[in-house]
Amino acid sequence: MKDRRRISHSLIVTALAFASLGAATPPTPKPGAVTSHVLVISIDGLRPDAIAQYKPQTLLRLQREGAWAAAQTIFPSKTLPSHTSMLTGVAPDVHGVLWNSEELDERGYVRVPTVFEIAHQQGFTTAGFFSKAKFRHLEKPGSFDYSQAPRGDIWMVTKTIGDAQHYLKFNQPNLLFVHIGEPDYAGHSVGWMSVFYRLAVRRADAAVASLLKAAEKSLGAGNYTVIITADHGGHGRDHGSDDERDMRIPWIVWGRGVETGRVSTDIKTMDTAATVLWLLGIRQPEGWSGRAVASAFTPAARLAAAAAIEAAGSKAAVPR
Ligand SMILES: [Zn+2]
Numbered sequence: 001m002k003d004r005r006r007i008s009h010s011l012i013v014t015a016l017a018f019a020s021l022g023a024a025t026p027p028t029p030k031p032g033a034v035t036s037h038v039l040v041i042s043i044d045g046l047r048p049d050a051i052a053q054y055k056p057q058t059l060l061r062l063q064r065e066g067a068w069a070a071a072q073t074i075f076p077s078k079t080l081p082s083h084t085s086m087l088t089g090v091a092p093d094v095h096g097v098l099w100n101s102e103e104l105d106e107r108g109y110v111r112v113p114t115v116f117e118i119a120h121q122q123g124f125t126t127a128g129f130f131s132k133a134k135f136r137h138l139e140k141p142g143s144f145d146y147s148q149a150p151r152g153d154i155w156m157v158t159k160t161i162g163d164a165q166h167y168l169k170f171n172q173p174n175l176l177f178v179h180i181g182e183p184d185y186a187g188h189s190v191g192w193m194s195v196f197y198r199l200a201v202r203r204a205d206a207a208v209a210s211l212l213k214a215a216e217k218s219l220g221a222g223n224y225t226v227i228i229t230a231d232h233g234g235h236g237r238d239h240g241s242d243d244e245r246d247m248r249i250p251w252i253v254w255g256r257g258v259e260t261g262r263v264s265t266d267i268k269t270m271d272t273a274a275t276v277l278w279l280l281g282i283r284q285p286e287g288w289s290g291r292a293v294a295s296a297f298t299p300a301a302r303l304a305a306a307a308a309i310e311a312a313g314s315k316a317a318v319p320r
Contacts, residue, residue, distance in 0.1 A: 017033050021150055025218060027072060033097075033279065035257055035280075036151055037176070039224060040227045040276065041177075041180065041182045042177070043230050045184030054202065058206050059252065062228060066254030069265065073269045075247070082232050084137070084138065086229065086269045097213045110138055114175070125171070128148070132154050144257070154185065160181075164178050182204050183197060185200065192234040192239075225255040226252075228253075236244060253297075258300075258301075265296075270289050272290070274293075281312065283316060
């Protein structure tokens with residue numbers, strides 16, 4: 001019964017998505033404004049001070065060569081509400097996702113437009129590699145060229161990164177999102193900033209290195225822009241509160257269009273969605289609380305984004 005309901009729901013949503021495109025053919029990939037390829041990597045439960053303290057090689061290099069800041073997540077600082085804000089550009093009172101488990105049958109998909117959905121409907125190709133089942137709420141029909149999330153509970157980084165690397169061998173997505181779970185798993189089982197957590201951060205760092213190697217090969221050196229962030233921090237063996245240790249997240253941007261240095265703007269997690277659209281040259285929907293972190297990019301990049309968004313004008317309609 002549940003399955004039947006889900007299938008008919010997906011069919012309706014898919015039909016609506018195609019109807020709004022005006023054709024039943026998949027959109028062709030197109031060039032973006034600042035960059036044609038955006039990679040967003042979310043490292044679950046990564047505290048910015050863990051980077052400062054443990055000095056993981058790759059994250060530290062990306063900070064040094066790119067632009068970065070400590071950013072703020074939303075309250076409640078939990079995985080699904082936070083990632084929903086990160087990927088929809090709106091706060092929890094707007095997206096309504098306050099639960100933190102896979103309840104697709106009961107609650108359905110996220111009801112506000114996601115960054116994948118908007119990019120996809122504007123003709124950009126999108127892919128998502130999720131390590132937790134709860135992300136299925138974000139896998140709205142008609143928003144991904146490819147996406148995967150576990151049916152059970154979680155996947156380890158070896159599975160998720162391996163699959164993403166394989167995907168990059170044959171595809172050059174405009175927008176690629178990859179979620180790494182390890183620091184969060186370690187935090188919950190042994191504690192944030194414990195030795196086990198430190199090892200998990202190192203493992204995540206190595207995974208980022210191999211993903212970037214695959215991206216370099218697939219998309220070309222200097223031809224893509226990477227945002228690395230997290231959904232929340234943590235303290236003790238949990239997170240979810242408004243404690244600074246839970247609310248602070250890293251925000252690093254590196255690659256095409258980026259101006260090296262420290263970003264002084266106050267960054268909130270909704271700004272990730274806004275920055276992704278801005279990089280591709282898509283006007284962001286009215287009512288978003290996220291703002292593109294333009295100050296992290298070169299003057300030429302800012303001009304390119306502004307020109308593309310201006311040219312798109314009001315045609316950049318938002319899916320409803
Ligand atoms: Zn999380």
